[in-house]
Amino acid sequence: MFKTIKGTKDILPSEIHKWHYIETTLRRLFHRFGYQEIRTPVFEETALFQRGIGETTDIVGKEMYSFRPEESSPSLTLRPEMTASVMRAHLQHNLSNISATTKLFYISELFRKERPQAGRQRQFWQFGSECIGSQTPESDAETIALMMTIFKALGVKHSTLKINSLGDPESRLKYREQLQAYFKPHFDTLDDISKVRFETNPLRILDSKNPDLQTLIHDAPKLIDALDQDSMNYFQHVQSCLKAYSIDFEIDHRLVRGLDYYSHTAFELIGNELGAQNALAGGGRYDGLSKILGSKQLVPAVGFAAGIERLIITMDKLDLFSEIKPNAPTVYVVLQTKEAKTWAFKTVHQFRVKGIAAEIDLQERSMKAQMREANRLGAQYVLIVGQRELESQMYALKHLESSKQETLSLEDIETKLLNAIELCIA
Numbered sequence: 389m390f391k392t393i394k395g396t397k398d399i400l401p402s403e404i405h406k407w408h409y410i411e412t413t414l415r416r417l418f419h420r421f422g423y424q425e426i427r428t429p430v431f432e433e434t435a436l437f438q439r440g441i442g443e444t445t446d447i448v449g450k451e452m453y454s455f456r457p458e459e460s461s462p463s464l465t466l467r468p469e470m471t472a473s474v475m476r477a478h479l480q481h482n483l484s485n486i487s488a489t490t491k492l493f494y495i496s497e498l499f500r501k502e503r504p505q506a507g508r509q510r511q512f513w514q515f516g517s518e519c520i521g522s523q524t525p526e527s528d529a530e531t532i533a534l535m536m537t538i539f540k541a542l543g544v545k546h547s548t549l550k551i552n553s554l555g556d557p558e559s560r561l562k563y564r565e566q567l568q569a570y571f572k573p574h575f576d577t578l579d580d581i582s583k584v585r586f587e588t589n590p591l592r593i594l595d596s597k598n599p600d601l602q603t604l605i606h607d608a609p610k611l612i613d614a615l616d617q618d619s620m621n622y623f624q625h626v627q628s629c630l631k632a633y634s635i636d637f638e639i640d641h642r643l644v645r646g647l648d649y650y651s652h653t654a655f656e657l658i659g660n661e662l663g664a665q666n667a668l669a670g671g672g673r674y675d676g677l678s679k680i681l682g683s684k685q686l687v688p689a690v691g692f693a694a695g696i697e698r699l700i701i702t703m704d705k706l707d708l709f710s711e712i713k714p715n716a717p718t719v720y721v722v723l724q725t726k727e728a729k730t731w732a733f734k735t736v737h738q739f740r741v742k743g744i745a746a747e748i749d750l751q752e753r754s755m756k757a758q759m760r761e762a763n764r765l766g767a768q769y770v771l772i773v774g775q776r777e778l779e780s781q782m783y784a785l786k787h788l789e790s791s792k793q794e795t796l797s798l799e800d801i802e803t804k805l806l807n808a809i810e811l812c813i814a
């Protein structure tokens with residue numbers, strides 16, 4: 389027997405209603421904020437991610453699924469994140485010629501060779517947005533507001549939003565030097581990975597979870613103190629927008645994105661219901677990415693990404709799916725006699741063509757078993773048909789929840805079922 393590969397999961401029919409509910413809510417909210425969907429290929433050139441995510445990151449260093457389809461072809465990689473692909477698509481198709489600001493969203497599966505654990509898979513799903521072309525604090529605030537509105541609409545209300553500012557590239561460079569000067573006298577006490585980061589990317593030492601380093605990290609100079617006036621004003625403006633939108637936040641000085649092309653706003657949404665893997669979503673401004681991907685012009689951009697599996701774990705813990713019913717048939721046609729078979733299958737087909745979700749037994753089971761199945765599926769009505777019904781052309785329609793039964797013509801039944809659907813949609 390074959391089984392799913394470590395770190396991957398089947399999404400079975402018993403779970404799919406959760407995904408549909410989330411995806412429908414996402415599409416509705418993204419559109420409300422003026423975002424259009426983009427779908428990019430599952431694999432791209434490895435170099436796109438090496439440059440777009442950064443050689444010093446764990447993702448590029450050890451988590452990518454890379455392969456060469458032919459010996460002579462460039463190395464390809466299953467996408468481990470979406471931002472580089474979306475920016476590549478934006479540049480390749482000159483989307484800035486169509487509109488100065490392009491607002492894109494995605495719902496995509498990603499691949500990372502991480503050690504699987506609760507909330508961490510090797511194939512997982514993310515949704516997110518990229519607002520490309522605008523370099524205003526309002527676009528940073530809009531991205532955060534969009535993310536928070538989505539989580540709130542889905543019922544995840546008590547998570548913590550952390551924000552920070554990385555300033556402009558000059559402020560970052562100044563801070564990098566300050567950090568190196570601070571850590572230098574303590575170099576021997578750093579762990580191996582932090583020693584490497586001291587050279588390659590000292591900001592990422594602040595990400596360390598090593599308990600022995602926490603006091604040293606706590607006392608490190610703060611990025612915010614290295615910001616120049618313009619960067620400070622930008623950050624203040626983002627904060628006042630968030631306050632105007634009544635979005636609560638905390639400033640977290642340790643929230644740094646280690647890559648050179650990030651600038652200004654960085655943010656993270658921390659879930660209260662998750663264990664070790666508690667980041668629900670993260671994002672920030674990445675003005676420098678376009679140039680790293682080969683664009684002559686700087687194309688400013690800001691975005692966020694959130695994991696769907698972690699969202700589902702959170703929503704399960706908060707019992708947010710209990711009200712959402714899996715797709716259930718409006719009517720289940722129950723056969724009392726074999727003679728009714730031809731009529732019943734034809735009627736079910738007609739119902740379906742007319743827009744009524746109708747179901748019928750394909751196992752030739754007893755009437756009792758058919759009724760049990762109708763209940764299991766959560767059908768609203770059962771239509772019972774036997775010899776008497778066929779002769780009189782009047783059929784028994786039973787509403788399962790109330791057990792109320794009526795005898796009606798097929799035409800009246802159709803009208804009733806269509807009305808029931810309309811009531812559900814309303």
Ligand code: AMP
Pocket residue numbers: 469500502507508509510512513514667668669670693694695696697698699
């Ligand atoms: P990142 O792209 O690493 O900033 O992650 C953004 C979000 O994607 C996280 O907050 C998680 O919700 C989710 N995520 C990241 N890695 C994984 C993974 N291996 N498995 C499941 N979800 C993940």
